[in-house]
Amino acid sequence: MNRRIGIGIIGAGGIAPTHARLYAEFRDLAEVVAVCDVIPERAEQLAELCRTELGFSEVRAYRHHDELLADERVQAVSICTPPFAHPEPMMAAAKAGKHVFCEGPMAGTLKECDAMLQAAKEAGIVFTVQYGHTRFTRSAWMAKRALDDGKLGKVFLAQVMVNWYRTQAYFDSASWRGTWWGERGGALFHHGRYAIDLFLWLMGEVDEVFAFTDTLVHRIEIEDTAVAVLRFRNGALGQILTTTAAHPHPQLPDQRIVLWGSEATMTVIPEFAIHSADKELAQRLTETLQREVPPMPTEGMAGQLRDFLLAIVEGRPPLITAESTRPQVELARAAYKSASLRLPVRLPLAPIDPFY
Numbered sequence: 001m002n003r004r005i006g007i008g009i010i011g012a013g014g015i016a017p018t019h020a021r022l023y024a025e026f027r028d029l030a031e032v033v034a035v036c037d038v039i040p041e042r043a044e045q046l047a048e049l050c051r052t053e054l055g056f057s058e059v060r061a062y063r064h065h066d067e068l069l070a071d072e073r074v075q076a077v078s079i080c081t082p083p084f085a086h087p088e089p090m091m092a093a094a095k096a097g098k099h100v101f102c103e104g105p106m107a108g109t110l111k112e113c114d115a116m117l118q119a120a121k122e123a124g125i126v127f128t129v130q131y132g133h134t135r136f137t138r139s140a141w142m143a144k145r146a147l148d149d150g151k152l153g154k155v156f157l158a159q160v161m162v163n164w165y166r167t168q169a170y171f172d173s174a175s176w177r178g179t180w181w182g183e184r185g186g187a188l189f190h191h192g193r194y195a196i197d198l199f200l201w202l203m204g205e206v207d208e209v210f211a212f213t214d215t216l217v218h219r220i221e222i223e224d225t226a227v228a229v230l231r232f233r234n235g236a237l238g239q240i241l242t243t244t245a246a247h248p249h250p251q252l253p254d255q256r257i258v259l260w261g262s263e264a265t266m267t268v269i270p271e272f273a274i275h276s277a278d279k280e281l282a283q284r285l286t287e288t289l290q291r292e293v294p295p296m297p298t299e300g301m302a303g304q305l306r307d308f309l310l311a312i313v314e315g316r317p318p319l320i321t322a323e324s325t326r327p328q329v330e331l332a333r334a335a336y337k338s339a340s341l342r343l344p345v346r347l348p349l350a351p352i353d354p355f356y
Contacts, residue, residue, distance in 0.1 A: 005030040005312055008074035008098070010065045010089045011081035012037035012046035015103060019078040020046065022305050024054040029309040033073045036062035065089040069096040076126075076312060079103060082176050083184050087112045090127075094119035099126040101308045105193050106325055108184025110333060110349060110356045113326050120322060126311045128318040129325040132304030134198040134255070136320060138296050139272035142289040143202055143259075146274070151285050152261025158238045160199040161256045162192040163246035171220050178220030186222030188213060189332040192242035195255040195269065197328040199240070202259070202268065205233040205327070210344040211335035217245035228335045240335075 007023055007030050009016050016035070023030050032050045037043035040063050047061040062068045068077070069092055076099035079089055087107050093100050100120065106129045107113045120127035134140060146152055164187070176182025183190040188211070200206070211228035218224045224245045230238035246252070257268040264276035264285060274289075276282040298306050304320055311318040330349060337355040338345040349356045 004028070005099075005309060006033040006071075006073040006075045007031065008034040008036070008068045008071065008077045009046065010036055010068060010077050010079050010093075011085070012039075012042040014080060014082075016046055016078070016080040017049060018301075019080055019101075019305075020050050020054055020056075022302050023078075024056070025302060026306055026309055027055075029306070029313065030076075032056045032059055034060045034062060034068045034071050036065055036068040038063065065092055069093055069098060074098060076101065076308075082174075082182055083108055083190060084176065084182050087116055090116050091119040094123040094125055094127070097123055097125065099308070099312050100128070101305060102127070102129050102322070104129045104131050104197070104325060105184070105190065105329055105332075106322060107329065108189075110326070110330055111351070113329055117322060117326070126308060126318055127322040128304065128308050128311075128320050129322050130301060130304060131194060131197045131320060131325055131328075132299075132301040134194040134269060135201060136296070136301070136304040136307070137299045138293060139268055140198055140202075141296075142272055142293045143266060143268045145293055146266060146285070146289055147202055147259070151264070151289070152259065152266055152274075153263030155203070155234070155236050155259055155261045157260040158199065158203050158232075158236060159256075159258050160192075160195050160238075160240050160242075162187065162195050162242040163249075163252055163254055164191055164242075164244045165246055165248055166191070166218070166224075166244040168218055171218055178218065178222055180221050183222055185332050185336065186213075186215075186220070186226070187224055187242040187244045188226035188228070188240070188335055189329075190222075191244050192226075192240075193328055195257060196240060196242070196331065197325055198268065199238075199257055200327045200331060201324060202257070203232050203234075203236065203238060206238075206331055206334075206347050207231050207233045208344050208346050209331065209334050209338055211240075211338040213336065213339040226335070226339075228338075230331075
């Protein structure tokens with residue numbers, strides 16, 4: 001490739017400097033050329049970071065994403081705005097023919113997700129949503145291979161647990177945090193998204209959900225605690241436990257996924273492991289998966305970003321497609337409907353559903 005991909009970063013706070021630094025790791029593929037933020041000072045601060053610390057000398061700072069998208073040097077964008085502000089710049093970027101790497105979750109409603117996916121399809125752009133922390137890992141791909149090949153036998157039960165600790169000061173740090181309009185959901189949606197996305201990618205389509213959600217500790221609008229039970233279309237049962245009020249405990253990981261099969265039990269995060277009453281079987285399965293799924297050149301968010309850039313260069317879909325992250329939004333919307341009605345809810349949700 002003779003020319004690096006010109007990157008624009010939309011939204012200069014929060015996670016944006018991390019995006020900039022990761023692009024600097026792949027400067028053979030990309031260069032940051034523009035940033036924008038509704039707060040001009042913040043945009044200029046990020047632009048200065050890119051110029052002085054990261055070596056991107058020609059970075060321009062804009063106030064609005066339309067100005068950034070009009071910059072002919074920009075070929076792809078990172079969307080680093082809060083969840084409520086993902087759809088508008090994403091669809092504008094697609095209309096302008098720019099490839100999109102969007103922070104998760106994709107959007108707060110399925111209606112918004114569908115509009116974003118349609119915009120990407122019509123424009124023929126590469127569109128991915130950032131779930132690399134948990135899904136773009138060797139552990140995730142070994143787990144996926146194990147399930148696809150039936151190595152655990154019949155998977156009959158699965159659990160995902162998310163134990164984050166967010167202080168009240170965290171939620172008070174920005175006007176949109178802790179609100180329905182800003183985050184579009186709490187522990188079950190915005191904060192638990194990484195592990196729940198991986199959980200659903202591994203287990204497949206959900207047939208029915210029953211959920212309880214509540215705000216039990218923090219002074220916020222959104223839920224800080226949620227419990228949901230699921231029946232998957234493959235017949236397995238599942239459970240989601242998630243909170244943003246869990247004090248750290250040395251014997252409890254922040255995130256955990258466990259899948260129980262008729263032949264073996266598998267943990268995916270925090271560490272990949274297979275155990276069985278038949279210890280030789282467990283060892284054989286582990287060794288087979290390690291042989292079949294080689295180490296990845298780069299894991300996590302960095303790996304996903306690199307794959308996004310390579311997908312643009314090679315003219316192929318990214319390994320984590322935006323479509324594949326939609327189930328995390330739909331499950332949350334169905335769970336909120338269940339918690340509101342105190343009834344089980346069947347999936348998929350219909351476009352006429354108020355929770356769609």
